[in-house]
Amino acid sequence: MTLTSNIYPTRALQEADAAHHLHPFSEHRTLNAEGSRVIVAAEGVWLTDSEGNRIMDGMAGLWCTQIGHGRQEVVEAVHRQMQELDYYNLFFKTTHPPAVALAEKLAQLTPAQFNHVFFVGSGSEANDTVFRMVRYYWDLMGKPGKKHIIGRWNGYHGSTLAGTSLGGMKGMHEQGDLPVPGVSHIAQPYWYGEGGDMSPDEFGIWAANQLAEEIDRIGEDKVAAFIAEPIQGAGGVIIPPDTYWPEVARILKERDILFVADEVITGFGRTGEWFGSTFFGLEPDLMPIAKGLSSGYLPIGGVMVSDKVADVVINKGGEFYHGYTYSGHPACCAAALANLSIMENEKIVDRVRDDIGPYLQKKWIALGEHPLVGEARMVGLVGALELAPSKGDRTKKFANEGTVGTIARDTSFSNGLVMRAVRDSLILSPPLVLSHEEADELVRIAEKTLDDTYAILKRDGKVG
Ligand code: PXG
Numbered sequence: 001m002t003l004t005s006n007i008y009p010t011r012a013l014q015e016a017d018a019a020h021h022l023h024p025f026s027e028h029r030t031l032n033a034e035g036s037r038v039i040v041a042a043e044g045v046w047l048t049d050s051e052g053n054r055i056m057d058g059m060a061g062l063w064c065t066q067i068g069h070g071r072q073e074v075v076e077a078v079h080r081q082m083q084e085l086d087y088y089n090l091f092f093k094t095t096h097p098p099a100v101a102l103a104e105k106l107a108q109l110t111p112a113q114f115n116h117v118f119f120v121g122s123g124s125e126a127n128d129t130v131f132r133m134v135r136y137y138w139d140l141m142g143k144p145g146k147k148h149i150i151g152r153w154n155g156y157h158g159s160t161l162a163g164t165s166l167g168g169m170k171g172m173h174e175q176g177d178l179p180v181p182g183v184s185h186i187a188q189p190y191w192y193g194e195g196g197d198m199s200p201d202e203f204g205i206w207a208a209n210q211l212a213e214e215i216d217r218i219g220e221d222k223v224a225a226f227i228a229e230p231i232q233g234a235g236g237v238i239i240p241p242d243t244y245w246p247e248v249a250r251i252l253k254e255r256d257i258l259f260v261a262d263e264v265i266t267g268f269g270r271t272g273e274w275f276g277s278t279f280f281g282l283e284p285d286l287m288p289i290a291k292g293l294s295s296g297y298l299p300i301g302g303v304m305v306s307d308k309v310a311d312v313v314i315n316k317g318g319e320f321y322h323g324y325t326y327s328g329h330p331a332c333c334a335a336a337l338a339n340l341s342i343m344e345n346e347k348i349v350d351r352v353r354d355d356i357g358p359y360l361q362k363k364w365i366a367l368g369e370h371p372l373v374g375e376a377r378m379v380g381l382v383g384a385l386e387l388a389p390s391k392g393d394r395t396k397k398f399a400n401e402g403t404v405g406t407i408a409r410d411t412s413f414s415n416g417l418v419m420r421a422v423r424d425s426l427i428l429s430p431p432l433v434l435s436h437e438e439a440d441e442l443v444r445i446a447e448k449t450l451d452d453t454y455a456i457l458k459r460d461g462k463v464g
Helices: 010-020 028-034 072-084 097-109 123-140 161-166 170-174 200-218 244-254 276-280 307-315 330-345 348-354 356-369 403-415 436-459
Strands: 039-043 046-049 054-056 114-120 148-152 183-186 223-228 258-261 286-289 301-306 373-379 382-387 420-422 425-428
Touching: 010 028, 054 436, 072 330, 097 114, 097 330, 114 123, 114 307, 123 161, 123 223, 123 258, 123 286, 123 301, 123 307, 148 161, 148 200, 161 170, 183 200, 200 223, 200 244, 223 244, 301 307, 330 348, 348 356, 356 373, 356 382, 356 436, 382 403, 382 436, 403 420, 403 425, 403 436, 425 436
Parallel strands: 148 183, 148 223, 223 258, 258 286
Antiparallel strands: 039 046, 046 054, 114 301, 286 301, 373 382, 382 425, 420 425
């Protein structure tokens, strides 16, 4: 890390933070004792903290900053929009130009079946909208019995009541007796962790068949929808075996239930296609989006609604009693439009597919040779390194799951690269504008992090 100038009162900020701020997903006693990291500026793929350290943002913020930080075109577009129309809502037969322009742009960029969007403020709100819309749809179709939604264990769909319920994070469910009634979960397609003796292809078929079994168990006449991320992000970058999605698609085609592909992470170029659904050849009926839609510059999300569902909602329905004050906020729409125009003009998605994606993948997969790595995987610019105590044996796990992942994550941060830890794996999802030189630097730090972590574990007798 390069030390520049320390112009921020780090300690005072940490003390005030500890005194007054409850953080998302943080254990406050440790956080407050250690003092939170204070990020004060960002440019491209680089963050600067209050001590003047430069750190590479290997997570694109929280999986969202596709175009990198600090793009003035976005700042200026928001500024212009705020001067013209700071805020107005979209309720009760009203609209405004940035919402119209963004809706039109999204209809053009998303797969052909999508020609309508419902705007929301976040991925969680998108999935709350999904929860209500699929139930409303089946009411309008004259099948009010179809209310049950199937998700997957270890899926992530947000942190509101519906998001937490649709997601399959057991720790989140335990806090407050969730999921809500009418939701159940099936196994995830996580071959490395749960594939047992099966080959990846066999396991993919097995995991897909869990869906057929669950639909049959509940009864097709009671199931409204199946929701899944094309690649599980927060669950640990779980890229399904090749056999999984075609089999799921086959199962869904035979049954009359809606398919929701949660594209909050996989959307907007992360896989080298505009959407993960295109990457895997999926045909969802609804598609929640957020994050990369505005590269995180301002909060905005949406639910892409297919013609099949939109036709029913528009032509059979009356008023759908649903919406948020900030649905399609003009400044957020302006940020999203500026972000998408940068992505289109600079051909960022093609670049992930044809250039920086393959370039980083090759080096990342080579990290799989490291003695600490059980598996290295990556699609587009999203990847994971499974850390393992015993190379070549997927059944051997570290004691106290998560401890080694946390050591590696903290080591990476000290070495100058933000990665995320999930269980005992390291997760990477950098800005899509990463240059070749930055990719080299990223891999150099990741390798040093593996070496340093291995040395710590060796010292403590935790590896061979
Ligand atoms: N769906 C998916 C697939 C997500 O990844 C959401 C919905 C919810 O979006 P909002 O905007 O409400 O946060 C997400 C969010 C992590 C992490 O550490 C992941 C997310 C959010 C925060 C942290 O992996 N994903």
